Amino acid sequence: MPYPRSLRRQNPITYVLALILFVGFFLFFFPSGDDASSGSTERRTGSLASNVLSPPSLPFRKSKSNEPAPAPPIVHYYMNNLTTSPNPVENEETVLILTPLARFYQEYWDNLLKLSYPHDLISLGFIIPKTKEGNAAYTALQAQVTKTQSGAKNKRFKSVTILRQDTESPLQSQNEAERHKMENQKARRAAMAKARNSLLFTTMGPATSWVLWMDADIVEYPPNLIQDLAAYDAPIIAPNCYQRYYNDEKKSMDIRPYDFNNWVDSPTAKELGAKMGKDDILLEGYAEMPTFRSLMAHLYDGSADPGHKIKLDGVGGAVLLVKADVHRDGAMFPAFPFYHLIETEGFAKMANRLNWESFGLPNYLVYHYNE
Amino acid sequence: MHRQAYSNGHAFTSSSAGRSDTFSIQPHKFQPRSQPALRRRQLWIRRILAGTSLFLLAFFFFFPNLRPNLGSGPLSYWTSTEDSQLETVRYYDLNNVQGTARGWEREERILLCAPLRDAAPHLDMFFSHLQNLTYPHNLIDLAFLVGDSKDNTIQKLTDKLNELQADKDPKKQFGEISIMEKDFGQKVNQDVESRHGFAAQAGRRKSMAQARNWLLSAALRPTHSWVYWRDVDVETAPFSILEDLMRHNKDVIVPNVWRPLPDWLGGEQPYDLNSWQESETALALADTLDEDAVIVEGYAEYATWRPHLAYLRDPYGDPDMEMEIDGVGGVSILAKAKVFRSGVHFPAFSFEKHAETEGFGKMAKRMKFSVVGLPHYTIWHLYEPSVDDIRHMEEMEKERKAKEAEEQAKKERLDKIKDQFDSKSSDWEKEKAQVQNMVQKEKNEAGKAKVDEPKKQEIHEARGEEDKKKAEPPKQEAPKAE
Numbered sequence: 077m078p079y080p081r082s083l084r085r086q087n088p089i090t091y092v093l094a095l096i097l098f099v100g101f102f103l104f105f106f107p108s109g110d111d112a113s114s115g116s117t118e119r120r121t122g123s124l125a126s127n128v129l130s131p132p133s134l135p136f137r138k139s140k141s142n143e144p145a146p147a148p149p150i151v152h153y154y155m156n157n158l159t160t161s162p163n164p165v166e167n168e169e170t171v172l173i174l175t176p177l178a179r180f181y182q183e184y185w186d187n188l189l190k191l192s193y194p195h196d197l198i199s200l201g202f203i204i205p206k207t208k209e210g211n212a213a214y215t216a217l218q219a220q221v222t223k224t225q226s227g228a229k230n231k232r233f234k235s236v237t238i239l240r241q242d243t244e245s246p247l248q249s250q251n252e253a254e255r256h257k258m259e260n261q262k263a264r265r266a267a268m269a270k271a272r273n274s275l276l277f278t279t280m281g282p283a284t285s286w287v288l289w290m291d292a293d294i295v296e297y298p299p300n301l302i303q304d305l306a307a308y309d310a311p312i313i314a315p316n317c318y319q320r321y322y323n324d325e326k327k328s329m330d331i332r333p334y335d336f337n338n339w340v341d342s343p344t345a346k347e348l349g350a351k352m353g354k355d356d357i358l359l360e361g362y363a364e365m366p367t368f369r370s371l372m373a374h375l376y377d378g379s380a381d382p383g384h385k386i387k388l389d390g391v392g393g394a395v396l397l398v399k400a401d402v403h404r405d406g407a408m409f410p411a412f413p414f415y416h417l418i419e420t421e422g423f424a425k426m427a428n429r430l431n432w433e434s435f436g437l438p439n440y441l442v443y444h445y446n447e
Numbered sequence: 448m449h450r451q452a453y454s455n456g457h458a459f460t461s462s463s464a465g466r467s468d469t470f471s472i473q474p475h476k477f478q479p480r481s482q483p484a485l486r487r488r489q490l491w492i493r494r495i496l497a498g499t500s501l502f503l504l505a506f507f508f509f510f511p512n513l514r515p516n517l518g519s520g521p522l523s524y525w526t527s528t529e530d531s532q533l534e535t536v537r538y539y540d541l542n543n544v545q546g547t548a549r550g551w552e553r554e555e556r557i558l559l560c561a562p563l564r565d566a567a568p569h570l571d572m573f574f575s576h577l578q579n580l581t582y583p584h585n586l587i588d589l590a591f592l593v594g595d596s597k598d599n600t601i602q603k604l605t606d607k608l609n610e611l612q613a614d615k616d617p618k619k620q621f622g623e624i625s626i627m628e629k630d631f632g633q634k635v636n637q638d639v640e641s642r643h644g645f646a647a648q649a650g651r652r653k654s655m656a657q658a659r660n661w662l663l664s665a666a667l668r669p670t671h672s673w674v675y676w677r678d679v680d681v682e683t684a685p686f687s688i689l690e691d692l693m694r695h696n697k698d699v700i701v702p703n704v705w706r707p708l709p710d711w712l713g714g715e716q717p718y719d720l721n722s723w724q725e726s727e728t729a730l731a732l733a734d735t736l737d738e739d740a741v742i743v744e745g746y747a748e749y750a751t752w753r754p755h756l757a758y759l760r761d762p763y764g765d766p767d768m769e770m771e772i773d774g775v776g777g778v779s780i781l782a783k784a785k786v787f788r789s790g791v792h793f794p795a796f797s798f799e800k801h802a803e804t805e806g807f808g809k810m811a812k813r814m815k816f817s818v819v820g821l822p823h824y825t826i827w828h829l830y831e832p833s834v835d836d837i838r839h840m841e842e843m844e845k846e847r848k849a850k851e852a853e854e855q856a857k858k859e860r861l862d863k864i865k866d867q868f869d870s871k872s873s874d875w876e877k878e879k880a881q882v883q884n885m886v887q888k889e890k891n892e893a894g895k896a897k898v899d900e901p902k903k904q905e906i907h908e909a910r911g912e913e914d915k916k917k918a919e920p921p922k923q924e925a926p927k928a929e
């Protein structure tokens with residue numbers, strides 16, 4: 077029986093090429109197996125859970141579906157060994173990045189991916205309201221998460237937790253003007269505080285060293301953000317939050333201060349507080365209520381030492397690195413007026429009552445989205 | 448035309464027409480399918496394809512970040528099975544875990560928290576309580592925080608838990624079990640006296656609060672609908688306590704906590720005085736104190752005149768009766784997980800002049816959650832004698848011994864008296880016997896000397912005398928019996 081024509085006449089070069097292509101295909105398009113063994117970012121031992129019932133900040137191994145599930149194991153967590161040090165990468169400290177998400181910006185996600193901190197030490201947590209806007213953000217986020225978590229291994233995050241919750245706030249619109257009206261602030265920030273607490277206390281788990289609060293509309297920051305902030309070894313530390321905009325006078329792009337919740341207290345503000353009713357709150361950045369606090373947003377000096385650090389009495393939540401111990405001791409975001417402060421500002425006060433201090437970096441900028 | 452159907456190379460036999468008319472093909476003759484131009488084009492295509500793939504290979508080799516993402520490949524199942532089995536993304540809807548009155552039917556998960564310190568002696572009792580709980584065990588997650596323990600609490604706890612989870616029935620196995628080990632370096636002793644001394648209270652309550660917060664923040668999951676705080680030294684509690692408390696559908700709820708006492712102390716006593724309703728006196732007192740002061744209940748230093756849940760107990764009252772309270776005790780608290788999710792915790796600082804569980808109650812109230820106590824639904828705390836009690840017991844022991852000694856002395860004295868009377872009466876009896884003998888002799892002599900008649904009379908008389916003598920000894924013995 078003679079060979080079929082096509083096989084008889086083929087040049088051996090073709091087979092060689094085909095073989096190379098085949099091998100190349102597997103080696104390069106599915107980098108999973110090889111990278112894990114050769115890469116330095118080997119998944120840390122002890123950071124895996126064997127059961128679904130486990131802290132959401134740990135990935136877990138799925139059991140084979142046909143076996144009967146074994147009894148949930150007894151897990152010891154040695155929290156004495158948990159460190160929060162100025163060089164977190166060397167000590168393999170885990171960072172939990174928490175974001176209350178109302179709108180999804182692609183720039184936000186791109187910046188997360190650009191973080192130079194080892195991604196297998198980073199867990200992400202999101203809380204998304206159950207609104208129309210929230211649904212859209214959820215879909216967009218889900219697509220990006222799926223893409224990243226099944227993509228290149230060194231880009232994958234340790235774990236991602238996505239929470240949905242009904243908002244108690246009756247506010248329909250999340251647009252900037254409506255959101256910043258003074259009378260809406262208290263209710264909005266109380267709802268925000270509850271969302272932050274829900275996210276924090278359900279995702280923190282026993283293995284987290286640092287908590288990085290990052291608003292969904294923060295769209296630009298240096299990739300070394302975590303290392304830079306952690307290097308100060310401060311319990312609570314906030315960079316200065318600015319916004320890029322088109323300056324009509326200068327006819328060019330310019331920056332302006334955005335987050336006014338980072339401040340040092342003033343006697344005027346204390347007096348105002350003393351005269352207030354128990355349920356009233358002091359707000360920053362409103363002409364109706366001059367507090368004369370020194371705002372970190374106005375302390376930016378591009379020519380000064382970028383590492384300059386100041387002590388703060390109130391902090392904003394745009395970008396905030398917190399040692400997990402501060403939260404574990406009970407410092408949370410009050411959804412009620414706490415010393416006439418609410419949410420992140422109240423958090424700084426509560427941390428202060430627990431003997432933890434807050435700091436700010438006036439010359440280290442992160443940028444807010446411009447609507 | 449149909450004709451073509453038959454034209455498979457054979458002649459159409461019925462046809463009368465000539466051969467030239469039939470459709471003919473020549474199957475054995477080679478005919479090139481493509482033209483040389485086409486063949487040349489194919490060669491080009493092949494070369495271009497090879498070139499591009501080589502280029503792409505090189506390109507992706509040097510720029511690995513630009514490789515397209517095609518998901519996990521079929522080979523990854525045997526190159527890295529471990530990795531593909533890894534689940535890193537989790538979705539939760541917190542609306543499903545708000546907590547309802549009939550949690551056991553809706554499969555709502557409970558987180559049971561117990562802070563432990565030198566608790567080894569109580570663990571047996573605690574675990575028997577756990578096993579007896581009627582709430583489905585697989586819906587209960589256990590979390591322990593062991594800190595600053597000097598005994599073998601951790602080892603014993605681990606053994607006990609292993610025993611618990613070894614149960615064959617999956618319905619009897621508990622859910623997630625975590626043991627957090629964290630030392631806070633507490634200097635305060637945990638023994639009853641220093642634990643309850645007034646001066647140590649504020650500091651002690653703050654460090655207890657810290658431990659509770661660490662435990663909760665490490666153990667709370669997005670799947671929990673309820674959180675139950677339970678001390679290990681509860682001696683008696685209904686098996687259905689979780690359902691009983693849950694049924695009230697309150698945000699925070701506590702039972703009444705009493706403890707049994709020895710009879711000489713009255714049989715029973717209110718134990719947990721931290722569950723109370725706020726009073727005007729206490730609010731006024733709070734205003735006079737400085738920012739870091741902590742009001743603690745049950746001490747003469749702070750007379751608050753608050754209505755305490757504990758004192759309102761009626762053993763025959765309706766166990767479902769509710770009472771609004773402001774401060775809660777930590778022996779047994781059932782709270783909806785949403786309370787903790789929204790940020791309420793155990794203040795380790797002075798929050799409205801209160802700390803730990805009392806501050807927790809205050810904060811929950813501040814956030815408009817419902818906080819109630821059940822005055823007639825009672826659980827019993829273990830009785831550990833206090834130093835006062837021990838002193839009292841020692842006194843009682845001393846008294847008892849003194850009494851015994853006294854009785855002993857008395858008995859001895861009586862014995863002595865008895866002995867003395869015994870010797871006297873025996874003397875008397877000897878004498879009596881002698882007298883009798885003498886009487887007998889006299890009689891005998893007289894009988895010999897006298898005749899019958901007077902003899903009879905004398906005998907009668909003698910008998911009468913004898914009777915008198917016989918009647919006398921009981922009179923003598925009477926003191927003995929005294």
